[in-house]
Amino acid sequence: MLAPVRAGTRAEGVTSDQAWLRAMLEAEAALARAQARAGLIPGEAAELIARTAAGLVVDVADLARRARDSANPVVPLVSDLREAVRNAAGPGDGRSAGDIGPSAGKPAGDTGESAAGDEPGSRAGRVEPPGGPARLVHLGATSQDIMDSAAMLVATRAVAVIVADLDEATRVLADLARRHRDTPMAARTLGQQAVPTTFGLKAAGWLMGLLRARDRLRALRLPAQLGGAAGTLAALTEHEALRHQGRAPTRPGAESARPDLETASAALRVVRLYAEELGLAAPPAPWHAERSVVAELGSALAAAASALGKVATDIVWLAQTEVGEVAESSKGRSSAMPHKRNPALSVLVRAASLQVPAYASVLGAAGEHERAAGAWQAEWLPLRECLRLTGGAAETAVELLAGLKVFPDRMRANADLTGAMLVSERLSVHYGRDAVERILRDDGPPEVPGELLDPAQYLGAAPELVDRILAVHRPAAHQSKEEPR
Structure with a gap:
């Protein structure tokens, strides 16, 4: 369905199907690089995996169809990546287990996923040479690790775009509040004129809402996800134990080392390095079934959308023909009535603000045990829509506010009514x-x-309240300029 509020916006670009796909591949590459830095796999293998992931071309629609067999797109994507790494390595790259790392001869199930040729939704596979670098793709991870990490990557990039637009919107609002600090108008309660206020205070109120929403988004520290099959990091600790022993099992059922504190710490180090490679926060523990991270993200996006919606809603009412205290710069065309100038930008922002809380309500639902059956999968579309709609609303609000026309004479005339x-x-x-x-x-x-x-003589502390809000904005704006993007 067409969604004009996000069409062509930066938020739409960073949340596209291709953006999600690239984020999943980035997660796989980061995993390999982190494991190489931890000494778990050879550096040349990690480089090959990362290079292959960066150049892998995948048909998103085909990937989605193949994902039906496993209920998530990571399984067929890992199959594609393994096949591409295998082809890139060439037939002569099969090395001994000791050359390539402790995972060389392990059964595929030890990584938390099935073998390339046995994975649901995979292409017809062929047995790879023992120790081949393709065996090291997705080592110790599970599908949710990659999907959640990719979601946090996409969200981090989209939130950065949203925050930048909120910064610009607050700058424009601060200027409006400053210029109209003493511009009298009628305040309205329950749709009726109440007492005098100033347009500057109204704009400052909008500003305060956006500042709170922006600061909440800016404070988010979205974490990577890496826990293995059931959030215990068992496969990584096992690989680490085998590395310390200097040997690898060559058949199912071969004796393996019992993980101890040292190997567990090494696995946790991989998690930290993985998060570092992705530029995400390192989680204290896997959060496969504890979804407060996603719920908080959704809540922060809903709050930002609602703050933007407040601005848009007030402008719709102020721009009514009978009121006429402000006007948009948009053409606001009607298909039937040539005389109309509808508040089109405000309508787009308000429509988005009404949808985001509904989508956010799906996020963070409780799941069963260590892996949710449906609740996790249900997050993907609502999360993307929350990011897109909030981002579209923020970018549209900048255009709306930058072109807003204010009519002080009409405000005074209405107050005199x-x-x-x-x-x-x-x-x-x-x-x-x-x-x-x-x-x-x-x-x-x-x-x-x-x-x-005289309404202009009964403004209470309205001008001073404007000053107080502007004082809050000034240090925040200064901090925003200093923070790296």
Whole structure:
């Protein structure tokens, strides 16, 4: 379905099918590099895997069809990568187990996945030479390790785009708040004129919401995922134990070392190096079935979308024909009525803001035991839509705010429509509520000093509140410029 709010945006680009595919391949390459740095596999094997992963071309639609047999795309992707590494290594690259590493002669099941030729959804495979570097693809990992790490890579890149747009939106809002610090207008509660305020304070309120949302997104430290078949890192500890023994089993059932504290620490080091290679946080433990990471990400995206939606919703109401206090720069065309200038950008942002919380509600659902059956798989599409819609809304909001036209004269004229009633609260302070109700019921202007009736003289602390919010924005904006992108 067409989604204009994200069409052509940077957020759409960094969350495309190809972006997810490349992220999965990056995760596989990072795993090999981390294992080489830890001394678990040869450096030349890791280089071959990483180089092959970077150049691998995969038909995404075909991958999705083959993924039906395993309920996730990693299984057929690993099969493709192994085959590509095998072909890149060449027929003469089969080495002894001692040359290539402790995994050389291990049964394929010891890595947490089936052999290349036996994997569901794989192409017709052939037996690879013992010790071939293809055997080291996906070593010690499980499908969820790669998919979750790829999701966090994609999310990290999309969040960076969103934060950059929120930075720009807050800059424009700060300028609006500063310029209209003292511009009087009618505040509205429950859709009715209430008391005077300033447009600067309204813009500053929008600014405060976006600042909170941006800071929450910026504070996220999304982690890599690596735990092996059931989150115990058993395969990695076993490979490490065998490496210390200087031998590898050559047949199923061969004697293996019992993992000890040293081998477990070495496996945890691989996790740290893996996260480092990906540029993600190193998790204290695998989080296959503990999905608060994804739930928090979804919640932060929903909060950002809602903050953007507040801006858009207010602009829709302020731009009504009968109000006319602001106007968009968009053409806002109607297919039936040539005279209309619909608030098209605001509509796009608001539509996105209403969808993101619904998608986010799917994220982080509790799963069964150590691997969820359906709840994990259900996260992929909603997570991408949360990233895309929030990113599209943020980029669209920048365009909306940068071109927003403000009409102070119309704001004052609308405030005058209510007459003395707009400052009835002020009159109640001076004369009491009962007396004010009698004054307002009388025909003609109330017999009170004229300065009490001027909306511009009853702004409370509105201008000072603008200053306070701008003071919060200034150090945040300075920090934003200093942070590397």
